[in-house]
Amino acid sequence: MFEKMRSSAAPLPILLAAALAGALLWGTAADACTTLTITDTNGGVYLGRTMEFALDLPWQVTYFPAGREYTSKLADGTPGLAYRTKYRMMAVTMPLASRTDLKVVDGLNAEGLTFSALAFPAVGPEGDAEGLRKALAAVDLGAWALGQFATVAEVKTALESQPVILTPLSTLGNARTPLHYVLHDRTGAGIVIEYADAKQTIYDNPVNVMTNGPRFPWHLTNLGNYSFLTNVDNSQGTFGHFKAIPADSGIATAGLPAANTSVARFVRAAYYSQFAERVADPDAAVRTLAHVMNNFDRPVAITIDASTSPLANEGVAGAMRTTGKDAPVFTSDLNP
Structure with a gap:
């Protein structure tokens, strides 16, 4: 999915086009x-x-106008937080309790704030009877954030006083909202929201990259093992009296991890985010981003994990699996 964070001055058709292109x-x-x-x-x-x-x-793909009334539903259908949206938003959604109960998985609003839900073995608070009346189900975080806030700073401040609980998701084998959340705004600021050890933690995201588990701070620490990476080819080396010269260009990426694990993808994503060419034209920037994201394609059957290990499926319960083949349905057609 590709999204340009635009200001509220951007006409809605631009936002719609960005979201619809992302859906494809x-x-x-x-x-x-x-x-x-x-x-x-x-x-x-x-x-x-x-x-x-x-x-x-x-x-x-769903468009949500501003001014809609929402009530977050908790585990047993108990009503939780009620709120009214301020901003229009476009999102990729998934129906949960019914065809009209659409949950935001990824999207953006008219102010340029984006929201993404990624798989993560979350363990979060469940709330008490009093707190439930004010609680927001984590599965509703996307609509709540995009509908009410313009920046990640606003979301971060609001979550300091807003209780969030994890609820079972029938679509995912009743796993308790096994996700963490990434938000960015048009200034380039980003945060990661994680639920672990029965508590919520919000991290500033200095690299503007995220994958799945382990926890976000672990990924940042692991980047220290790749501090040698650069996009400049070292075009020769000497071994004894022998001068070794690569057959062609591209040796700079030899140190990137090649696996499709979340740990390896995080390092590769940080590299591409850091070194991708900066261009002036927005259309050219989207094409550049399409090329970058193609480096994370995983065609069907390239990796197959049929095990029932808790480490399979990015640490999320094996009940969610059906085929063991992890692959995208669509790939980019933006390449010139």
Whole structure:
């Protein structure tokens, strides 16, 4: 999915086009997910993501006008937080309790705020009887954030006092909202929201990259093992009296991890986000982003995990799996 974070001055058709284009480039679901941003020479920010999953889900592209009333539903149907949206938004959604109960999985609003849900073995608070009346189900975070806030700073401040609980999701085998969440705004700021050890933690995202588990701070620490990476080819080396010269260009990427694990994808995403060419034209920037995201394609059957290990499926319960083949349904046709 590719999104340009635009200001509220942008006409709605531009926002619609961005979201619809993203839907056509969307994968199947959230088993293996990668998000990253690139920027253009004018400071514009562009978000790309992939989703590869062994379970095909009924995605829908949905437009939400401003001024809608929402009530978050908790585990047993108990009403939780009620709120009214301020901003228009376009999102890829998934029906949950009914065909009209659409949950935002990825989207953007008219202010340029974006939201992405990625697979993660979350363990979060469940709430008490008093807190439930004010609680927001984590599965409603997307609509709540995009509908009410313009920046990640606003979301971060609001979550300081807003209780969020994890609820079972029938579509995902009753797993308790096994996701973490990535938000970006048009300034380039980003945050990651994670639920672990029965508590919520919000991290500033200095690399504007995210994949799946382990926790976000672990990924940042692991980048220290790749501090040698650069996009400049070292075109020769000497071994004894022998001068070794590569057959062609591209040796700079030899140190990138090649696996499709979340750990390896995080490192690759950080590299491409850092070194992708900055261009001036927005259309050219989207094409650049399409090329970048193609580096995270996983065709059907390239990796197959039929095990029942809790480490399979990015650490999310094996009940979510159907085929063991993680792959995107759609790939980019934006390449010139």
